[in-house]
Amino acid sequence: MADLRPAAAILAPFVAIGRAVIAMFAAIGRVALFTGRTIGRGLTPPYYPSRFFEQLAHIGWFSLPVVGLTAIFTGAALAQQIYTAGSRFSAQSTVPAVVVIGMVRELGPVLVGLMVAGRVSSAMAAEIGTMRVTEQLDALATLRTDSYRYLIAPRLLAAVIALPIMVFVANAIGIMGGWLLAIEKLGFNSANYLDFTRRYMSVDDFKMALVKAGVFGFFIALMGCYHGDRTAGGAAGVGNATRNAVVSAFMLILASNFFITATAFG
Amino acid sequence: MAESKIVLRDVGKAFGPNRVLDGVDLAIEAGESLAIIGQSGSGKSVMLKCILGLIRPDRGSILIDGEEIVGLSGAALDRRRAKVGMLFQGSALFDSLPVWRNVTFGLTQGRAVSGARMRAIAEENLERVGLDRQILNLKPSELSGGMQKRVALARAIALRPEIIFFDEPTTGLDPIRADVINDLIVSLVDDLGVTAVTITHDMASARKIAHRVAMLYQGRIVWKGPRDRLYDSGNPYVDQFVQGRADGPIQ
Numbered sequence: 001m002a003d004l005r006p007a008a009a010i011l012a013p014f015v016a017i018g019r020a021v022i023a024m025f026a027a028i029g030r031v032a033l034f035t036g037r038t039i040g041r042g043l044t045p046p047y048y049p050s051r052f053f054e055q056l057a058h059i060g061w062f063s064l065p066v067v068g069l070t071a072i073f074t075g076a077a078l079a080q081q082i083y084t085a086g087s088r089f090s091a092q093s094t095v096p097a098v099v100v101i102g103m104v105r106e107l108g109p110v111l112v113g114l115m116v117a118g119r120v121s122s123a124m125a126a127e128i129g130t131m132r133v134t135e136q137l138d139a140l141a142t143l144r145t146d147s148y149r150y151l152i153a154p155r156l157l158a159a160v161i162a163l164p165i166m167v168f169v170a171n172a173i174g175i176m177g178g179w180l181l182a183i184e185k186l187g188f189n190s191a192n193y194l195d196f197t198r199r200y201m202s203v204d205d206f207k208m209a210l211v212k213a214g215v216f217g218f219f220i221a222l223m224g225c226y227h228g229d230r231t232a233g234g235a236a237g238v239g240n241a242t243r244n245a246v247v248s249a250f251m252l253i254l255a256s257n258f259f260i261t262a263t264a265f266g
Numbered sequence: 267m268a269e270s271k272i273v274l275r276d277v278g279k280a281f282g283p284n285r286v287l288d289g290v291d292l293a294i295e296a297g298e299s300l301a302i303i304g305q306s307g308s309g310k311s312v313m314l315k316c317i318l319g320l321i322r323p324d325r326g327s328i329l330i331d332g333e334e335i336v337g338l339s340g341a342a343l344d345r346r347r348a349k350v351g352m353l354f355q356g357s358a359l360f361d362s363l364p365v366w367r368n369v370t371f372g373l374t375q376g377r378a379v380s381g382a383r384m385r386a387i388a389e390e391n392l393e394r395v396g397l398d399r400q401i402l403n404l405k406p407s408e409l410s411g412g413m414q415k416r417v418a419l420a421r422a423i424a425l426r427p428e429i430i431f432f433d434e435p436t437t438g439l440d441p442i443r444a445d446v447i448n449d450l451i452v453s454l455v456d457d458l459g460v461t462a463v464t465i466t467h468d469m470a471s472a473r474k475i476a477h478r479v480a481m482l483y484q485g486r487i488v489w490k491g492p493r494d495r496l497y498d499s500g501n502p503y504v505d506q507f508v509q510g511r512a513d514g515p516i517q
Contacts, residue, residue, distance in 0.1 A: 046375060131360075138320050139358040142351070143372040143421070144344040150375075 034226050041146055042153025051154040059120050059155075059221075060162035064169065066119065070111050071103075071170035075177025078102055083186050095188070096196035099178035104205045108171040110257050113216035116163065117249040121224035124155060125245035128228025129238040137229075152229070156221045163217030164210040171209060212260050216253045223249040269332050271296040271429060271461045272317060277326035278485070279312055286312045287323065288485030296428075299455045299462040301476035301493070303469075303507060305516065308482045310465040311355075314431045317463075318350060319343045330429070351422030355433040357414040359406035365392075365417055366402040372425040391420040395450055412443035419450060423458075430454065432464040436471045444471060451475045469508055472496070481507065483516065 082098045128151060131137050140147050175197060182188040227245040231237045270293040279287040286309040294300050302310050315321040317328055319335055328335050335346050359368050366381075366388035367374070374384060389399045395416040406414055415435065422430055432451060436444035448471050454460050455475075466472050472479055473493055480490035481504050489501040496508055506514030 046377060048377065050377075134356050135354045135358040136360055138315070138318075139352070139354055139360070141320055142318055142347060143375065143425075144347055145371070145375045 030230075031222070031226055034229070035222060038148050038152045038156055038222075038225070041148040042156070044149075046149060048150055048154050051150065052158055055155050055158035056162055058123075059116065059159050059217075060166060063116050063119055063162075063166065066115050067112050067166050067170050068173050070115050071108065071174035072177035072180075074107055074111055075099060075103055075174035075179075076181040078107065078174075079178035079181045079186070083182070092186075093196070095178070095182055095186070096193050097200040099182075100175055100197050100200045101205065103174040103178070104171050104201070104209050106257075106261070108174055109167050109209050109212040109216065110253065112163065112167045112170045112213065113220065113253040113257070114250060116159075116166065117216075117220045117223075117253060118246060120159065121220050121245040121249040122242045124221065124224025125228040125231075125241045126238055128152075128225055129231030129241040132229065132231040133234055133237060147229075152225045155225055156218065159217035159221035160214050161217070163213040163220070167209050167213035168206075171206070208260065208264050212257060215256050215260065219252040219256065220249050223252065270294060270329075271298075271331065272463075273327075273329040274313075274317070275327045275329075277313070277316060277323045277328060279309075279316060279321065279323045285485050287316070290326070290482070290485070290487055292480060292487055292490070294461060294463060296461055297455070297459050298477045299451070299464070299475055301464045301466055301472040301479045302482055303466060303472060303479060303504075304482035305507070306467070309485050310482055311433055313482065314352070314433060314463065314465065318352060318431070319347060348425060349427055350429045350431065351425060351427035352431045353415070353419050353422050353433065353435055355437060357406070357411075357418040359414055359418055359421070361406050364403050364405060365409070368406065368417060369420045369424055371421060387424065388420070391424045392417070394423060395420045396446070412439050412446070415439065415447060416450070419447075423454065427460065429461045429463070432462065432466075434465055434467065436466065436468045444468065445474075447471075448474045469496070 079095050079099050082095045083092055086092045086094050128137075131140075131151075137147050140150065179190070179193055179197065182193050183190045223245045227241040227248070231241040233240075272292075272294040274290050274292045277287050277290040278285070290309075290313060302313070304310050312321060316323045317330070317335070319338060323336055326336070330346055330349060333346065335343065338346065360371065363371070366385050369388040369391050370379075370384040373379075373387065385402060388402060392398065392401070397413065397416055397420070401409065401413070401417075406417065409417065435447050435451065439447065451462055451464065452475055455462050462475070464472070464475060473496065476493045478490060479493050479496050480487050481501070482488070483503050489499055489504045491499060496504065499505065502515045506516050
């Protein structure tokens with residue numbers, strides 16, 4: 001069979017590519033099934049409102065300090081960059097416009113999405129993953145409680161609702177950060193700055209930001225729960241699930257952000 | 267002859283190339299206590315999880331009270347599951363919930379239900395396993411391993427199941443605490459008339475709690491018989507296992 005070996009060597013890269021492609025489609029299929037099951041069962045009773053509010057507090061309220069700090073620093077840094085870059089061709093007056101557009105359309109949703117993904121996807125994957133490896137998920141089933149309804153649907157719904165609210169707050173704080181820096185350090189007149197800010201603030205931009213936030217919230221909870229649910233192999237397995245949840249949530253947020261932006265301005 | 271409580275026919279399950287169960291045939295009678303012995307990784311837990319509907323077998327049939335459970339899902343499976351309680355190896359208590367909500371979880375199914383009545387039910391079930399009301403509000407992590415096992419047992423019996431599975435109930439406990447659990451299993455079988463199936467490596471425990479013993483090896487039941495025959499079974503696999511010898515047919 002020695003004559004087969006050269007052929008095998010030539011085929012090897014194709015085999016590797018094929019295997020990776022198949023694995024990718026299998027993963028997409030698993031995520032789609034998981035999503036379908038969560039939505040299908042989440043829509044039918046029993047419902048768990050108390051679990052939903054608990055998650056809303058976890059995802060929303062307790063993430064606010066982190067999100068607020070991220071927004072204020074980013075807004076201020078953005079104002080400084082635009083001012084420095086703009087002063088080369090005396091376009092310093094664009095600072096309020098760029099801050100408001102940049103924060104609302106892109107930085108607000110993306111940075112909040114990434115911060116919350118780091119905080120929440122990881123925590124969800126670790127918690128559900130630990131429940132998997134300690135047989136708590138099996139125990140739920142033997143006690144006739146559906147884990148999709150009890151654990152996963154409340155997290156998904158809470159994230160989809162919490163993220164838009166947080167992005168709204170972050171946008172406001174980010175614009176305030178830019179304004180603070182502009183009047184304190186760059187010597188802008190406060191009334192003028194705010195007037196420009198209002199002129200460039202558009203309802204459509206806010207709508208897009210909120211749509212993005214809802215989509216990001218969905219991916220954040222979905223990746224946390226999906227990887228948690230699939231956990232196998234003890235403490236190391238929980239570690240892998242946590243890492244995979246955060247990395248995949250980041251990727252999905254950045255990719256979907258691009259597609260929403262590209263579609264909106266297509 | 268009355269029909270058996272649980273019947274497994276030719277049950278097979280493979281994970282990839284690894285055939286964990288390879289044609290298990292077993293009948294368990296109502297009110298009996300059966301111990302299943304076998305090496306770690308011989309498929310004992312997988313077998314119980316198949317009966318619970320947590321794992322779907324690749325082939326074969328599993329009947330509880332004459333009703334097929336392989337292939338069921340959703341509400342139909344939940345109705346059958348109501349007959350079965352399970353004590354997990356690591357207790358599998360919900361660590362975010364206090365003891366009383368753990369014990370009554372099967373009744374509330376996780377919903378926040380008014381406290382007073384549920385606490386009374388929790389207290390009653392804890393009493394059954396020899397624990398008092400002082401631990402009602404504690405979190406599972408604040409309890410010792412032996413107490414966690416007993417709380418988990420209280421949770422399993424709160425739904426008054428007809429069948430209870432015990433997955434290595436004495437593993438990780440000192441001999442005295444292990445014997446407390448053995449006594450509880452015996453009293454559940456004798457007093458409440460439940461059908462008990464226990465996975466164990468602990469020969470002292472098997473001899474105390476079981477009426478009958480079955481041995482699982484390479485995915486099949488290689489021996490079953492009354493517990494008194496455990497030490498003179500005439501079966502080389504059982505002999506090697508119960509005497510704990512490294513050399514013999516099991517490698």
